[in-house]
Amino acid sequence: MQIQLNGTPYQLDAPLTLLALLAHLEIDSRRVAVELDRLVVRRAKYAETTVNDGAEVEIVAFVGGG
Numbered sequence: 001m002q003i004q005l006n007g008t009p010y011q012l013d014a015p016l017t018l019l020a021l022l023a024h025l026e027i028d029s030r031r032v033a034v035e036l037d038r039l040v041v042r043r044a045k046y047a048e049t050t051v052n053d054g055a056e057v058e059i060v061a062f063v064g065g066g
Contacts, residue, residue, distance in 0.1 A: 001053035012051070019046040021057070033060045 001012050012021075018041060022029045034041050035058040041049050051057060 003051060003054065004056040006058055015050050015052050017047055018049045018051060018057075021051050022046065022059070025059075027059065027061075031062050033062070034058070035060075 001014065003010050003012060012024075016024065018034055018036065019029060022032070022034075029043065029046055034046065035056075036049060036051065037056050
């Protein structure tokens with residue numbers, strides 16, 4: 001199946017939860033915000049929100065600084 005990940009086509013073997021996708025990408029779920037099909041998903045919902053074929057996923061990392 002294919003999704004759009006930060007605007008780039010990305011191939012997955014099967015649907016995944018957002019939490020599983022972040023783990024697959026080796027991204028710490030505590031340090032990012034995720035938008036799925038143009039809706040921001042609360043971190044508490046990552047484990048129960050499924051990324052299906054054709055989904056648009058945007059992952060934004062928090063950056064500290066001053």
